[in-house]
Amino acid sequence: MARRVGIREVADAAGVSVGTVSHVMNKPHLVSEATRTRVRSVMLELGFVRNDLARQLKMGGGTTLGMIVLNVANPFFADLAHACETAGEQAGHTVVFGSSDQLPEREDRYLDLFEEQRVRGVIIAPLLGTTDRMHRLRERGMPVVLFDIHAESGFCSITMDGRVGGELAAQHLIDIGRSHIAFVGGPLHQVEDRWLGAQGVCARHRGVQLTHIDTPDQTIADGRVAGEMLKAIPAEDRPDAVFAANDLLAIGLLQALMVSRELRVPEDIAIVGYDDIDYAQSAIVPLTTVRQPVDQLAEHAVRLVLDEADNPEHVHEHRGLRPELVVRASTAGNDAAAPAALGTGNHP
């Protein structure tokens, strides 16, 4: 059994030159029909598989995009990755993923890996802004697109407009008559814009108080901890509404609040989440949340990174996409928590 069959073996077996075999694969119109079919059948017979490494090496980098995501286990990022995969495929590119798991060293590792692999470009949800490594990457001509809350100059970015999202959330809570809002989420630099959006709205309303409850990360577990803190606050000082920096936190909060029926959602505490992950609407109390247009985010990211790769006159672009409020039971007025509210805000 011939272990490795390359273009050369195929050429020999078909009685043509290697150049011709290559042409059969890449420029079939340059080859006569007779040889084309002959070569093709020899390939099949020998089980030839083109070596993409050599191909890319020769062609100076390939058709692969690298994507680094904060955490695949977070459904928002899973969806985003999935959307990028689809968008990339449509543009004829394959997207490979890495999850930084919020660890700077893993982020670095994937950046290095992608650069060594000579990917066409990198799409990254950075841990905390741009790092030296990213700047070096850019200097060496690698297209880099950020999913970030800040618009960093020198990079294309999709700034997920958390400010507007924060405003929507806070305004909604004020509209339903709440006056003491807790913003739950951290580290602050990662969610700063949502915080600022909420802050801006609250400042414009007399008698509305906003406090910040920090969390080390944005998982369900962190939400639970925050919920316990909330419960520990004496009733008179306790916020009557929570704006959680993402849905996972909100779900954790729900768990903590409901486990010991002391506090009711939304009667005692209304909750707004962020991202509209699939489970938001199926939570123990369906969650009011701020939806981000994931598909469009992905599409823009892919478009920008490819433009930067192809277009010599590329100019960096900062794109902000407007999020949208989805109201469900966790903030619904009177028949709150009623399963009847479940359907609200369903995806199409």
Added chain:
Amino acid sequence: MARRVGIREVADAAGVSVGTVSHVMNKPHLVSEATRTRVRSVMLELGFVRNDLARQLKMGGGTTLGMIVLNVANPFFADLAHACETAGEQAGHTVVFGSSDQLPEREDRYLDLFEEQRVRGVIIAPLLGTTDRMHRLRERGMPVVLFDIHAESGFCSITMDGRVGGELAAQHLIDIGRSHIAFVGGPLHQVEDRWLGAQGVCARHRGVQLTHIDTPDQTIADGRVAGEMLKAIPAEDRPDAVFAANDLLAIGLLQALMVSRELRVPEDIAIVGYDDIDYAQSAIVPLTTVRQPVDQLAEHAVRLVLDEADNPEHVHEHRGLRPELVVRASTAGNDAAAPAALGTGNHP
């Protein structure tokens, strides 16, 4: 700005040969300390980045594993992918992902891609058993490990023991006094073992009836549809328990059942899910479910694929891991649906 700096430029600048530069990177002990540091500093200065394509080409394939997952948007697979990434990293390998989205053509595309990229091995949750393409891959010597419900001969596989899981679920429903169980899930070949497990148990109990409600896929939306079907059944014929083939289906069922308070969970219908995704315990009624040991699955998969790659005496192995029942409110006896039950079965 020198566009491309390769090993050759570094060699020239440092006044050594290319071989030496290579040694500095790969066999530092063969190089004197003086040259080693000199070469290293030149690399830094020139911004040299090793071209992994050439490296892998030369070395005949690299240190990358390919993984194909049914659907990243399903948190079970997201977790599994994540666990494989971690396990792979521990073994010094990078894992790149693709999501087949249940489409055979995408599965094929990724298989081709991985083979062309000369990955070290492939870990795959196949759409429906092994395909011709996978057999061809194997024939050409590519290690392939399946996450599957069947143990296919000729392949290593991690058979997620759905039979036992099905038994656990059905037995539990019978134990709490239910006598008409609906198995919700499909396509059947994908969930056959869970079905068979349940069937076996039901057959051993007099007076227990088991029906199958098919679904085209296993998403929340499919669960909703199944829930509507369930509601449409006249009360006297309606099952008093559901075993859903996964948690997403179960969550969809919950939504459908609760939206029009006609039926209560678990009083009228008890529900058991499968997978114990993070949201199962935060569902509108926390979900009894069958937990799969994701981390161990991943660890075994990586170990097997690498063994097949490295060890000439490798023998195929079929590993089955025992799942575990996690009881929550959706089947809890009297104070069912009580938020107090929320904590049950929490992950550590």
Added chain:
DNA sequence: CGATTCACCTGAAAGGTTTCAATGACGCAA
């Protein structure tokens, strides 16, 4: 009939690395 075109095919270079046999330099024992 010679020249021009055309379609098809060839052979070799190039791309950046690793690896390996070979070389050079050096010290040391005989």
Added chain:
DNA sequence: TTGCGTCATTGAAACCTTTCAGGTGAATCG
């Protein structure tokens, strides 16, 4: 002095493909 072992380094081959300048023979044109 020669011979020998060590250590550091070298240069070229090999990995597999794509690309490109050119070559061949047949058909077409004047």
